[in-house]
Amino acid sequence: MTIDNRIQVVLIDDDPHLRQALSQTLDLAGLKILPLAEARGLAAQLERDWPGVVVSDIRMPGMDGLELLSELHAQDPELPVLLITGHGDVPLAVQAMRAGAYDFLEKPFASDALLDSVRRALALRRLVLDNRSLRLALSDRNELSTRLVGQSAPMLRLREQIGALAATKADVLILGETGAGKEVVARALHDLSSRRNGPFVAINAGALAESVVESELFGHEPGAFTGAQKRRIGKFEFANGGTLFLDEIESMSLDVQVKLLRLLQERVVERLGGNQLIPLDIRIIAATKEDLRQSADQGRFRADLYYRLNVAPLRIPPLRERGEDALMLFQHFADEASARHGLPPHELQPGQRALLLRHSWPGNVRELQNAAERFALGLELALDNSAPDGSNGMSREVVSGGLSEQVENFEKTLIAAELARSHSSVRSLAEALGIPRKTLHDKLRKHGLNFADGGASSPADDLD
Template sequence: MLKFAPDTEVLLLDDDEHLRTALCQTFELAGIRVQAQGSAEGLLDALPAQWPGVVVSDIRMPGMDGLQLLDELAGIDAQLPVLLITGHGDVPLAVQAMRAGAYDFLQKPFASDLLLDSVRRALDVRRLVLENRQLRMALAGQQQLGERLLGHSVAARRLRQQVQALAPLPADVLILGETGSGKEVVARTLHDLSPRCNAPFVAINAGALAESVIESELFGHEAGAFTGAQKKRIGKFEYAQGGTIFLDEIESMNPEVQVKLLRLLQERVVERVGSNQLIPLDIRVIAATKEDLLLAADEGRFRADLYYRLNVAQIQIPPLRERQDDILPLFTHFMGQACQKYQIAEPELPAVKRVLLLGHDWPGNVRELQNAAERFALGLDLAISTPLQDLAGKEGLPLPQQVEAFERALIAAELAREHSSLREVAEALQIPRKTLHDKIRKYGLDQSSVGGNPPG
């Protein structure tokens, strides 16, 4: 199969070896990087996506001729410039080819300057086409990012920037984030904005696979490899060929599977259970974990060499409690989705409920918030636990009483947090210590959990 050199600008196809050699010398003297072969065999499979070069091909060649090649290339990339070389009797065919989308044709014999001029113009056209595509893809990517990775906070914007920067690159990625923070959403977005977007995205929750089947699920097996293996099975890695495989809860893999995964990542080959054949893989691996893998490695639960192999590029998803600015917009978004799903009117979100949402720590992150929004849309309780919960019964009271209830709940919530002294509580609330002391007495709050120190 033809292998493209990364800097190839012209692919020359001609079965006349002498002409091929002469044209290669012409391109090289002009500073144009060229690859040449005597037929179109293997070209279609080897052609890189978004290749920035042009094809120069004779019309009459053994096997696939120039017109057939033009038609096949148009199916892959209609804007790839193809220049055809014709003999005297092939001019009518060349005119037909121009109508079919060929960039130019040259009739033998032709001057070198004529060929070079046409190729340079074609290269300029190709660069403009690819630049425009990249701009359109970037705009589409920004729109997709905004639709999938929602949020206006600094942390949300930083996350979108990271995803946009890493998506088009071939590097493997390790995603770190708490349960429910959206690790699979980030992984799918990386895939959908990458050149692999038309190939499979295969998601695997390593923690949900039984140890007895995990190797077969991931790597596949041959018929008869073990009891019950009646026929050959293609594993997830092999099925993801050309695309992306997402390994969630990577920390839960057993040591034997970790060894096999390390080898797969190093050599980019997979070996089915019960087979000695190595199958080359062209995949991108995205792994995710909620644990500190280095700590797990220190404790002997995870291989350090596998961690470093996975951690080529890293994305840290911030927990929702660190994205306060995103809580209400996300809740409103999910509530709207739920109302559309159930075809019901969207309820009004009272101010007290907003306070409750902002006062919750969201240990389940975005997943928990989405669940709460769907429950609220259905007229059910939010099902969240927060020190501000007593505000729920204050709706309908006069404003001064609601303000007092809100102030009491905020101070109680801060007292319940881990503080070594009331001085820290006052600093967190940004009020003088004497004011804090007065309000604690006014509202009859319990300060015993705060180091037992009186404000002073």
């Protein structure tokens, strides 16, 4: 038989008068109490995630308080146990605190002291169980759930759609804001499909200079243009037998869109300067952060290509629409970062959890992951909601270290904030920052930042 989870305090004391008095004190405070005269057998009645606390006298016949503490913590080291001691038992109580007791009260003690300690212990217990449930939710999911973390209705629907589409041959159009995880969804579609053993090739159209985009995508023969000294296999051909993920498709020129439409319809590719049509067995997954229908109406995107791509659209919900998924994701990334840096994991405090839930996450999952990394490193969790209103969206956290380190951190934060904005090309990003493209390339490398959404590719080809 297990103790009901509605019980908040198990009170153990062999003195019936004291047990009754303490029970009345706790009951009048609105707490649900289970008074017991002995400790033996209690651990077997408590489930590991029982949400209450234990208050026990130290000196009792049969099993004493120290033995109870040891038995309870063998089952759950994070269960708060409060010990009651007589005047002569203080050294024993100190020993118990070192063994993991939450608190001890020396007789005689005021009722308020007991209530204060019990309430603090219950608050800690709720926090521990909340964080434990987050970790359990992360560890007890199937492959798709561990990639696309979250239990909100939009994420459940997205995972269902991915599961249904992955088994088909259909090309897919992924719709999502910057930082929402478009490449993660594309990789999931590939890895859950029959093409999983073929190549997955990711390319960001917005990171390619117009002068090289056709060669990069379609390949070229020797002599196709000045500087083309040998044959180059394009990304489409390289992805043959697998999947090609084409991000920021809205940034492609209209001329390239014509060639892409032909490739999608005929499943052949022709290298620049060549005459051979090369058949392709390939799945195209395109992604955009813009409304392509609106772009087509404005003449910036081919309407026929839009309708060809829009057969199987997948919308990734922004983080602000996913409720408590933000907490689950934050804990996931923070635990990963702690393990990577060899640091003990940090627990989110109630105020921090509320801060995460209030934040609008303009940078979506990418922004959250960066915040979790800082949290794991022990830096201040300070988020700035000003980005949607047009400011730079930089964090309010205080940067420690010398002048050189602060300058480096400021530079990285400034570039990362500008990356979160919409830029059609590396050129526009460099212009927004007021630096040459080559300088931007060097700084992106130095700070471990990528222009491509999700870090799919390097902007190097646009910066040479």
